[in-house]
Amino acid sequence: MIETEEKHILTMLVDNKPGVLSRVVGLFSGKGFNIDSLCVAETIDPAVSRITIVTQANSLVLEQIEKQLRKLINVIKLRDMTGPRAVKREMALICIRAKRESRDEILRLADIFRCKIVDVGPQYYIIEATGDRGKMEALISLLKPMGIKKIARTGSIALYREPD
Amino acid sequence: MKLNGAQILMKVLQEERVDTIFGFPGGTVIDIYDELAKTDIRHILVRHEQGAVHAADGYARASGKTGVCLVTSGPGATNTVTGVATAYMDSIPLVVLTGQVPTHLIGNDAFQEVDIVGITRPCTKHNYLVTRVEDLARILKEAFYIARSGRPGPVLVDIPKNVSVAKTDYKPIEKVSINSYSPTYEPNTKQLKKVMKLVKEAHRPMIFAGGGVILSKASAELTTFARKIRIPVTMSLMGLGAFPGNDPLSLGMIGMHGTYRANMATAACDVLIGIGVRFDDRVTGKTDCFAAQAKIVHIDIDPTSIRKNVTVAVPVVGDCRISLQHLNRMIDEADLGDLEAKRNPWLRQIEEWRRAYKLAYDQNPEGSIKPQYVIDCLYRLTNGKALITTEVGQNQMWTAQYYHFEKPGHFLSSGGLGTMGFGLPAAIGAQAAFPGKPVVDVAGDGSIQMNIQEMATAVEHGLPVKVVILNNGYLGMVRQWQQLFYDRRYAATCMNCAPDFVLLAQAYGAVGLRAERPSEVEPVLRKGLETPGPVIMDFRVEKEECVYPMVPAGAPITEMLLA
Ligand SMILES: Cc1ncc(C[n+]2csc(CCOP(=O)(O)OP(=O)(O)O)c2C)c(N)n1
Numbered sequence: 112m113i114e115t116e117e118k119h120i121l122t123m124l125v126d127n128k129p130g131v132l133s134r135v136v137g138l139f140s141g142k143g144f145n146i147d148s149l150c151v152a153e154t155i156d157p158a159v160s161r162i163t164i165v166t167q168a169n170s171l172v173l174e175q176i177e178k179q180l181r182k183l184i185n186v187i188k189l190r191d192m193t194g195p196r197a198v199k200r201e202m203a204l205i206c207i208r209a210k211r212e213s214r215d216e217i218l219r220l221a222d223i224f225r226c227k228i229v230d231v232g233p234q235y236y237i238i239e240a241t242g243d244r245g246k247m248e249a250l251i252s253l254l255k256p257m258g259i260k261k262i263a264r265t266g267s268i269a270l271y272r273e274p275d
Numbered sequence: 276m277k278l279n280g281a282q283i284l285m286k287v288l289q290e291e292r293v294d295t296i297f298g299f300p301g302g303t304v305i306d307i308y309d310e311l312a313k314t315d316i317r318h319i320l321v322r323h324e325q326g327a328v329h330a331a332d333g334y335a336r337a338s339g340k341t342g343v344c345l346v347t348s349g350p351g352a353t354n355t356v357t358g359v360a361t362a363y364m365d366s367i368p369l370v371v372l373t374g375q376v377p378t379h380l381i382g383n384d385a386f387q388e389v390d391i392v393g394i395t396r397p398c399t400k401h402n403y404l405v406t407r408v409e410d411l412a413r414i415l416k417e418a419f420y421i422a423r424s425g426r427p428g429p430v431l432v433d434i435p436k437n438v439s440v441a442k443t444d445y446k447p448i449e450k451v452s453i454n455s456y457s458p459t460y461e462p463n464t465k466q467l468k469k470v471m472k473l474v475k476e477a478h479r480p481m482i483f484a485g486g487g488v489i490l491s492k493a494s495a496e497l498t499t500f501a502r503k504i505r506i507p508v509t510m511s512l513m514g515l516g517a518f519p520g521n522d523p524l525s526l527g528m529i530g531m532h533g534t535y536r537a538n539m540a541t542a543a544c545d546v547l548i549g550i551g552v553r554f555d556d557r558v559t560g561k562t563d564c565f566a567a568q569a570k571i572v573h574i575d576i577d578p579t580s581i582r583k584n585v586t587v588a589v590p591v592v593g594d595c596r597i598s599l600q601h602l603n604r605m606i607d608e609a610d611l612g613d614l615e616a617k618r619n620p621w622l623r624q625i626e627e628w629r630r631a632y633k634l635a636y637d638q639n640p641e642g643s644i645k646p647q648y649v650i651d652c653l654y655r656l657t658n659g660k661a662l663i664t665t666e667v668g669q670n671q672m673w674t675a676q677y678y679h680f681e682k683p684g685h686f687l688s689s690g691g692l693g694t695m696g697f698g699l700p701a702a703i704g705a706q707a708a709f710p711g712k713p714v715v716d717v718a719g720d721g722s723i724q725m726n727i728q729e730m731a732t733a734v735e736h737g738l739p740v741k742v743v744i745l746n747n748g749y750l751g752m753v754r755q756w757q758q759l760f761y762d763r764r765y766a767a768t769c770m771n772c773a774p775d776f777v778l779l780a781q782a783y784g785a786v787g788l789r790a791e792r793p794s795e796v797e798p799v800l801r802k803g804l805e806t807p808g809p810v811i812m813d814f815r816v817e818k819e820e821c822v823y824p825m826v827p828a829g830a831p832i833t834e835m836l837l838a
């Protein structure tokens with residue numbers, strides 16, 4: 112039986128030291144695991160960074176990925192954030208062609224999706240959008256027909272909800 | 276107390292009770308060598324840095340201690356990579372010290388600069404670049420701790436030249452703790468109870484023991500376990516010696532060149548207890564068919580080994596030795612019924628398989644020398660007690676098959692990486708650990724040429740290793756595949772132009788001997804083993820002999836070519 116691959120969001124706390132990201136990423140490339148997206152930044156403790164990786168894997172491969180990551184000396188803690196118990200967000204900056212006739216439509220969409228216009232020019236807007244994956248995909252597909260000039264997207268970040 | 280980096284390194288080496296270092300100097304480690312010469316740590320100067328790592332590795336495998344080597348930056352460091360990868364694949368504890376260009380030159384393409392930490396990241400258990408002398412002591416202590424704890428492995432520490440000479444206050448570090456690293460030694464009792472339940476219910480149980488048993492020094496516990504409950508034991512190449520090879524319960528080696536009975540029993544068993552193994556493809560063959568009737572128990576300290584290659588019914592994460600101690604205690608307290616009666620049909624079946632196909636060869640006294648005969652004689656003449664290293668290829672497999680290892684730490688062979696050129700430097704390392712014991716490298720004519728330069732090391736340091744070359748004039752194992760699967764097209768496997776190994780031995784200041792006829796095998800071996808100092812023995816063996824049984828790569832392990 113071939114098991115289907117599913118998207119998983121893994122976040123890990125790691126030592127904030129040179130080479131650590133390379134160990135994590137090298138593990139994925141070296142073992143043939145795949146990375147859909149990747150986010151890294153310092154946490155409140157400057158000695159610790161948080162890495163969030165979205166990967167696609169079946170359950171056996173996911174188990175290997177998690178074990179292998181935990182085995183890295185610089186990985187302090189690892190958690191699978193897949194599922195409703197974690198809040199997830201992505202962000203995108205979208206530079207969209209803004210002709211006179213489409214300007215209102217763009218602004219309305221931005222409003223509906225609670226985006227910000229962060230830059231305006233005679234021919235374009237740059238929109239800042241945040242949301243979960245579904246929202247980002249929906250927004251992008253609606254904007255596409257109007258002409259997306261450039262786009263910069265972050266990968267997912269995630270945090271577990273605190274217990275009540 | 277203010278010390279410089281090189282002096283701090285010496286302090287830590289002494290605290291770690293390092294008595295021997297294998298190495299080769301260069302610009303970035305001159306300061307370290309300068310300090311090393313002032314200590315009583317023995318330095319064994321090799322002739323190639325690959326040799327230094329294999330020697331440290333052989334030292335570690337034979338003694339159970341952590342091997343240490345020291346090399347310079349750039350080419351010195353890159354020359355260690357094969358050795359480091361070899362140790363990594365076989366989980367051997369090493370601390371590899373490399374010099375590096377001064378920190379202010381790193382990234383400048385300075386003379387002899389190479390990013391060895393980047394290069395070795397995927398083939399070390401962990402590695403470090405030391406950027407401040409203040410961190411040096413802690414990093415070195417962590418390196419030793421990481422190398423030998425949990426699933427052992429090589430740790431590389433890259434030390435820039437300015438760190439070696441910079442001074443700082445030195446205080447010995449008493450205890451190492453790394454908050455993100457704590458191997459699980461104690462197995463989960465619930466899991467062990469499940470193991471006991473399976474063992475109790477099993478009709479056709481068997482044990483599959485690997486290198487982890489040797490690394491965790493669990494051979495005695497394993498032997499007790501197997502004998503108490505009368506379960507036959509097969510071993511991976513890395514596990515040879517974990518259980519006495521001559522014990523009636525021993526099935527010999529499993530896998531591609533495993534014994535007929537071990538492979539047949541694996542297919543028929545109903546419970547397979549894997550201990551300190553990783554179900555490598557050379558063991559399992561086609562994984563779907565591997566132990567297809569069995570519930571598999573897998574005991575290993577490394578969780579990543581479990582459920583990586585085969586489905587496991589009962590995983591046990593823990594140290595092999597501690598786990599077996601618990602199991603032995605549980606057996607003592609359990610009522611297992613009449614084991615004798617229960618096991619007899621299964622053991623009888625195994626005995627039938629043993630009789631049906633034994634490892635055998637036919638030595639015609641007038642014909643050419645059979646390589647198996649050489650190993651057979653070596654086994655008898657050394658009473659099975661020598662420390663044996665091997666190169667890679669047919670020589671390695673015949674040694675595994677015909678030298679029936681009784682104890683752990685006596686068969687030192689590159690299993691995971693299969694590194695030709697491992698045997699001679701590893702023998703030198705083993706001999707350095709045990710100066711009084713007979714140490715023999717069983718070599719092929721191809722492999723021996725990959726690190727033959729280390730003969731000079733053996734001669735210089737008075738390390739009396741004996742090299743037994745099974746000289747078939749071929750890269751024999753590759754030739755065997757070509758014979759069996761490529762219609763005898765021997766592309767690039769004929770080694771017509773080899774040196775005269777007898778003269779070569781003499782050129783190094785060692786003794787060279789040769790045997791060309793079966794009647795000469797014993798006398799040459801006897802003389803070679805008795806001769807003080809390093810000896811090369813050149814056995815001109817049958818050129819196109821094959822290793823059998825053989826399971827073609829990717830086939831089920833019951834599909835053995837038998838002759
Ligand atoms: C460094 C390295 N290169 C290539 C190989 C592939 N290889 C495996 S066995 C073998 C033949 C070894 O020949 P020899 O040392 O003469 O041993 P024999 O099989 O003849 O006993 C080769 C080339 C290897 N294992 N290691």
Ligand SMILES: [Mg+2]
Binds near residue numbers: 720745750
């Ligand atoms: Mg050969």
